[in-house]
Amino acid sequence: MNNRIITISREFGSGGRTIGREAAKKLGIPCYDQELIAKISADTGLSADYIREKGEYSAYGSQLANIFADRDTKGLSSQDHLWIAQRKTILDIAEKESCVIIGRCADYILNDAADCLKVFIHASMESRAERIVRVYGEGEDSPEKRLKDKDKRRMAYYRHYTNMEWGAAKNYHISLDSGVLGIEKCVDIITGLY
Amino acid sequence: MNNRIITISREFGSGGRTIGREAAKKLGIPCYDQELIAKISADTGLSADYIREKGEYSAYGSQLANIFADRDTKGLSSQDHLWIAQRKTILDIAEKESCVIIGRCADYILNDAADCLKVFIHASMESRAERIVRVYGEGEDSPEKRLKDKDKRRMAYYRHYTNMEWGAAKNYHISLDSGVLGIEKCVDIITGLY
Numbered sequence: 001m002n003n004r005i006i007t008i009s010r011e012f013g014s015g016g017r018t019i020g021r022e023a024a025k026k027l028g029i030p031c032y033d034q035e036l037i038a039k040i041s042a043d044t045g046l047s048a049d050y051i052r053e054k055g056e057y058s059a060y061g062s063q064l065a066n067i068f069a070d071r072d073t074k075g076l077s078s079q080d081h082l083w084i085a086q087r088k089t090i091l092d093i094a095e096k097e098s099c100v101i102i103g104r105c106a107d108y109i110l111n112d113a114a115d116c117l118k119v120f121i122h123a124s125m126e127s128r129a130e131r132i133v134r135v136y137g138e139g140e141d142s143p144e145k146r147l148k149d150k151d152k153r154r155m156a157y158y159r160h161y162t163n164m165e166w167g168a169a170k171n172y173h174i175s176l177d178s179g180v181l182g183i184e185k186c187v188d189i190i191t192g193l194y
Numbered sequence: 195m196n197n198r199i200i201t202i203s204r205e206f207g208s209g210g211r212t213i214g215r216e217a218a219k220k221l222g223i224p225c226y227d228q229e230l231i232a233k234i235s236a237d238t239g240l241s242a243d244y245i246r247e248k249g250e251y252s253a254y255g256s257q258l259a260n261i262f263a264d265r266d267t268k269g270l271s272s273q274d275h276l277w278i279a280q281r282k283t284i285l286d287i288a289e290k291e292s293c294v295i296i297g298r299c300a301d302y303i304l305n306d307a308a309d310c311l312k313v314f315i316h317a318s319m320e321s322r323a324e325r326i327v328r329v330y331g332e333g334e335d336s337p338e339k340r341l342k343d344k345d346k347r348r349m350a351y352y353r354h355y356t357n358m359e360w361g362a363a364k365n366y367h368i369s370l371d372s373g374v375l376g377i378e379k380c381v382d383i384i385t386g387l388y
Contacts, residue, residue: 173371175363
């Protein structure tokens with residue numbers, strides 16, 4: 001396989017999705033984000049909302065949620081089935097074309113299966129809080145509370161399915177603080193490395 | 195203070211020191227590495243070898259070593275005294291001029307005190323093992339054993355004095371896998387960001 005893939009793992013509110021989209025545009029390759037969700041939805045019949053939530057977030061921020069989940073006769077939860085479908089879709093895409101893939105543990109899934117540049121985008125709590133209010137508006141909870149909840153559940157999901165630590169520099173080829181460096185500079189660095 | 199500092203934290207064997215030196219040369223600013231050790235030695239009267247070892251590594255890879263260390267009447271161990279002296283020297287340097295500083299928790303020490311670009315350089319075990327044999331020659335222990343020991347003791351030292359997690363992407367503005375990206379590319383990215 002000669003396709004080259006950029007995987008973007010990102011903290012919620014860090015602008016990782018925007019960075020991935022801009023990088024893909026600059027490189028003239030597709031970016032799989034909502035398109036990935038739509039494809040998994042078409043393959044599985046699951047709703048986009050369900051995939052958006054259950055394909056990256058643990059239910060209660062701990063693996064306990066998974067232990068008590070409803071399971072089929074093979075012992076698999078509905079979230080496990082989504083993981084399997086999501087994994088297959090990501091492998092299919094990487095087989096088909098060079099692209100950017102946002103989130104969904106694509107870094108782990110493609111590790112040995114493709115020529116990947118594995119990127120992690122993060123930013124300080126303050127910077128992300130400012131961004132999510134600007135982009136998504138005010139919520140019922142404080143932005144810090146929303147971020148902490150998202151972080152905790154994404155971290156738990158990642159650990160459960162990959163057995164690796166979320167946000168450890170060694171899991172990525174490059175990790176960037178988008179709050180300090182700025183979105184544009186992050187895009188430049190990533191496209192320069194491709 | 196208008197000085198701009200680049201701090202390079204690095205895994206042993208990742209080539210972080212070389213990257214820091216090359217970046218400094220390209221930017222025309224000094225790089226504090228052995229020079230930092232010499233300065234701390236001049237300030238404290240401690241030997242360079244002692245500083246090299248005790249200024250970045252915990253004795254046995256755990257904080258236990260510190261609990262049982264000989265302490266003065268203020269409850270400070272000799273390693274604590276070195277930490278204090280090292281901290282002061284790093285703050286003095288940052289006050290004096292723009293520069294690159296290698297290791298010694300300068301990222302943590304200068305966090306709020308200077309305009310810093312905080313860099314972390316890492317690489318896979320295989321890549322680092324290959325490098326340390328090439329650069330430092332064969333040792334009595336296997337390269338993997340040497341690396342694991344160094345990693346463990348550096349991690350413990352960092353956690354003890356900074357209360358932060360060594361190698362977590364969020365502690366740095368940029369983290370780079372020098373094994374995959376190559377030394378030269380890492381230098382280019384860092385100098386491009388300065």
